Amino acid sequence: xxxxxxxxxxxxxxxxxxxxxxxxxxxxxxxxxxxxxxxxxxxxxxxxxxxxxxxxxxxxxxxxxxxxxxxxxxxxxxxxxxxxxxxxxxxxxxxxxxxxxxxxxxxxxxxxx
Amino acid sequence: xxxxxxxxxxxxxxxxxxxxxxxxxxxxxxxxxxxxxxxxxxxxxxxxxxxxxxxxxxxxxxxxxxxxxxxxxxxxxxxxxxxxxxxxxxxxxxxxxxxxxxxxxxxxxxxxxx
Numbered sequence: 001x002x003x004x005x006x007x008x009x010x011x012x013x014x015x016x017x018x019x020x021x022x023x024x025x026x027x028x029x030x031x032x033x034x035x036x037x038x039x040x041x042x043x044x045x046x047x048x049x050x051x052x053x054x055x056x057x058x059x060x061x062x063x064x065x066x067x068x069x070x071x072x073x074x075x076x077x078x079x080x081x082x083x084x085x086x087x088x089x090x091x092x093x094x095x096x097x098x099x100x101x102x103x104x105x106x107x108x109x110x111x112x113x
Numbered sequence: 114x115x116x117x118x119x120x121x122x123x124x125x126x127x128x129x130x131x132x133x134x135x136x137x138x139x140x141x142x143x144x145x146x147x148x149x150x151x152x153x154x155x156x157x158x159x160x161x162x163x164x165x166x167x168x169x170x171x172x173x174x175x176x177x178x179x180x181x182x183x184x185x186x187x188x189x190x191x192x193x194x195x196x197x198x199x200x201x202x203x204x205x206x207x208x209x210x211x212x213x214x215x216x217x218x219x220x221x222x223x224x225x226x227x
Contacts, residue, residue: 033214035217041219042219043157045214090156090157101162102159105156106155107156
C-alpha cells in the first residue's frame, strides 16, 4: 500500500531534550516536506526537500533540522525542544518538484512541557 | 499581506444536499490549487486539484471552480453524506520556482446533519 508513515504518533517530552520524528514514504517520491498544524493557523511548512541531500527552509524553520540521506526517509529533528513547538506535525511527499499532489502522513502530536 | 483564507469557518448541511466551500486567495501568480479533506485524527487527504489554466474540474461527486478574476476558489460536494464531515482546506502553490510549496488556508469544518 502506498503510504507515508510517521513515528511516533504521540510524544510527550520536556524542554531541551533532543528528539527525532521519523518520516518514510514507499512511493519513490522525490519531494518531501514537514508541516506543523496549530489551531487557527492551518498548516505551515517547516522544511522541504526536493531530492536526496537537497533541503530548504519553509515558512517556520526556526528550532528544527532535517536531513535527507535516503530518498524514502525525511526525519525532523528538534535539537532543543521548547513549549512553543507543541503542535501536530505532518510529513508529506509528492512525486517530484512542481505541481503535484502531496500525500500526507497520519501526523505526530508533540507536547513539550 | 498575502493569504489563503476561507469565507466561513464552519458549514452545516443536511444529508443529501449539496455543499459549497469557498476559498479566497490573494496571489495572482499562484498557478496550482488543491482541496484537501482532513478527518479527525488523520492527515489531510487529497480531494481534487486545478491548475490556473482551467476554471472548472470535476471529480467523483466534487467539482472545483476557479475564478481568477476575483481570486476565488470553491469546492462543491454533490449529495453530501455523513462521511463528508471533516475539515476542508484549500492550498495554493505560490512558489514559481516549481518547488511545490503549498500554502494552506485555515480550513472550513463541514458538518453533515443526518
